[in-house]
Amino acid sequence: xxxxxxxxxxxxxxxxxxxxxxxxxxxxxxxxxxxxxxxxxxxxxxxxxxxxxxxxxxxxxxxxxxxxxxxxxxxxxxxxxxxxxxxxxxxxxxxxxxxxxxxxxxxxxxxxxxxxxxxxxxxxxxxxxxxxxxxxxxxxxxxxxxxxxxxxxxxxxxxxxxxxxxxxxxxxxxxxxxxxxxxxxxxxxxxxxxxxxxxxxxxxxxxxxxxxxxxxxxxxxxxxxxxxxxxxxxxxxxxxxxxxxxxxxxxxxxxxxxxxxxxxxxxxxxxxxxxxxxxxxxxxxxxxxxxxxxxxxxxxxxxxxxxxxxxxxxxxxxxxxxxxxxxxxxxxxxxxxxxxxxxxxxxxx
Numbered sequence: 001x002x003x004x005x006x007x008x009x010x011x012x013x014x015x016x017x018x019x020x021x022x023x024x025x026x027x028x029x030x031x032x033x034x035x036x037x038x039x040x041x042x043x044x045x046x047x048x049x050x051x052x053x054x055x056x057x058x059x060x061x062x063x064x065x066x067x068x069x070x071x072x073x074x075x076x077x078x079x080x081x082x083x084x085x086x087x088x089x090x091x092x093x094x095x096x097x098x099x100x101x102x103x104x105x106x107x108x109x110x111x112x113x114x115x116x117x118x119x120x121x122x123x124x125x126x127x128x129x130x131x132x133x134x135x136x137x138x139x140x141x142x143x144x145x146x147x148x149x150x151x152x153x154x155x156x157x158x159x160x161x162x163x164x165x166x167x168x169x170x171x172x173x174x175x176x177x178x179x180x181x182x183x184x185x186x187x188x189x190x191x192x193x194x195x196x197x198x199x200x201x202x203x204x205x206x207x208x209x210x211x212x213x214x215x216x217x218x219x220x221x222x223x224x225x226x227x228x229x230x231x232x233x234x235x236x237x238x239x240x241x242x243x244x245x246x247x248x249x250x251x252x253x254x255x256x257x258x259x260x261x262x263x264x265x266x267x268x269x270x271x272x273x274x275x276x277x278x279x280x281x282x283x284x285x286x287x288x289x290x291x292x293x294x295x296x297x298x299x300x301x302x303x304x305x306x307x308x309x310x311x312x313x314x315x316x317x318x319x320x321x322x323x324x325x326x327x328x329x330x331x332x333x334x335x336x337x338x339x340x341x342x343x344x345x346x347x348x349x
Contacts, residue, residue, distance in 0.1 A: 006334075010035060011044070011084060012305065013055055013299070014314065015066060015340035020336045021051035023337030024312065026257055028052050028066060030344060031314075031333065038316050040333040044095035047086040049076050054101050060108045062345045063089070063130040073115050074122065080345060089131050093136045095121040101158045105166065110136070110185045112159045113164050119154025121168045121177075125185045136185030143173035146198045147219055158204045167193060171201045171218060178231075187254050194233040194266060196224060203250065209258035210278035216252040216263055223252070223263060226279045237280040244268035246285060251296045260284065260324035264294040264306065268310035271297065271306065273324050285325050290315035290332065298341040303329075307338035314338055 012031050017023020030045040052066035057080070064086065068074040075080035079087040096115025101309065103112050104126070111124040111132055123137035145151025155172035165180040167192065177190035194215075196202055201219025208214065213226045213233065221241045226233040241249040247265035254261055254276070261274040261281045269289050275279030292309025298305050304317040304326050314333040317326035 009059070011344040012040065012300070013057070013064060013344045014307065014335055014338050014344050015052040015339055016335070017053055017069075017309070017337040017339055018049075018051050022120040023051070023309075023339075025336040025338075028055060028064070029335060031335075033300065035301070036204075037331070038300075038317060039327055039331040041300075041316060042306070043335070044084050044237075045086050046234045047078060047088065048090075049088075052076070053162070053341050054343055056102060056104065057342060057345055058104055058108065058130045061130040065102055065111055065112065067094075067099040067102055069096050069098050069100055069307060071117070071118075071328055073097055073100065073117070075111065075113055075132065076100060090127075092098070092124060092132045094122045094136055098224050103159045103161050103166070105161045105181060105320065106163060106266055111221070114159045114168060116158035116171075119156055119170065119172055121156050121159060121179065121187060121254055122186045124185050128167075137181075137187035138208050139179070139187045141170050141175070141177065141190065143170075143175070144171055145174050145201070147201065150185060150201060150219060151199075151289050157202070160205060167205065169205055169215070171200045171203055172280060174198055174200050174202060176202060176205065176215065177208055185309070193231075193234065194226060201225070204252050206252050206254050208254050208261065208263070210276065212236065212276075212278060214252060214261060214281065216249050217250055218250070221247050221265075222251060223261070223274070223281060239274070239283065241265055242268055242272050242286060243283065244270050250294060253297065253299070254256060255319065255322065255324060256299050256336060261316075262297065262304075264289065264297055266293045266295070269294060269308070271304075271326060273326070275324065280286065284323065287317075287325070287326055288325050290328055296341055298343070309337055311338055312336050312338070314341065
């Protein structure tokens with residue numbers, strides 16, 4: 001696959017929950033971004049697709065993938081034109097229910113999907129032009145956790161590409177699984193990478209520049225850190241995801257410079273900031289997200305964008321490079337039920 005020519009994040013793609021599927025949106029929005037101030041607007045394109053709650057772009061081609069978080073799950077693919085036009089390329093079943101996350105493997109040959117409702121992970125082969133061809137692997141996790149409503153069975157919540165395969169975070173069984181894709185895209189049997197404390201409810205993970213893996217627990221409001229050496233993970237410790245009281249943490253990410261860790265906390269509606277130094281993160285501070293129910297956030301240059309799902313806004317922050325603390329710029333984009341933000345590949349003039 002050819003590499004993108006030379007792209008700059010002058011637009012953002014915003015996923016959402018749509019009407020009839022838990023939200024108020026119409027589909028995926030392409031929004032202009034002012035590269036100087038970080039301000040968003042206007043919305044130049046809205047492509048209609050049901051419940052595109054998580055979206056990613058292909059690393060080597062101008063292609064966008066979205067989950068369709070429905071009882072019969074699908075993924076949809078779209079071509080992104082140089083002027084920002086978005087062209088549907090097709091939709092494919094994920095073999096499970098309510099897919100909530102997806103990723104492209106490091107070789108850019110497979111699209112891997114986490115089906116939350118059915119607790120399954122699926123792999124789709126990517127053909128010419130980055131378009132999915134067929135489902136090549138499908139595995140269901142097993143087990144249950146101690147939370148009677150949220151952990152009655154497996155709930156795959158995130159899939160992350162690594163240099164040696166795919167990590168799958170399962171909220172329902174307090175486990176991170178490891179998959180090794182075969183050349184045909186088969187997943188094989190899941191291996192246990194790490195089991196977390198009962199009731200953690202792991203939602204997502206991120207690896208920092210020191211090689212430490214940080215797992216956010218949605219149910220116990222924690223971040224647990226592990227030193228990963230090859231296939232082995234060793235727990236370093238656990239900290240609270242917020243100082244603001246009861247929360248349901250959502251997104252976890254590392255800043256582009258690698259110095260800070262960020263966690264969005266729904267309920268108190270805050271963004272917590274932690275300093276990284278190769279061990280357990282150290283709490284720096286916490287700021288309001290300027291809206292309700294922060295589902296996701298994304299960094300672009302020195303700006304940070306927070307998708308507040310229930311207040312129907314994306315709020316713009318500028319990040320202090322020294323402290324890592326975000327400060328609202330005052331710019332707010334009204335947009336219905338935003339759930340995910342990712343930079344769009346836009347050609348430079």
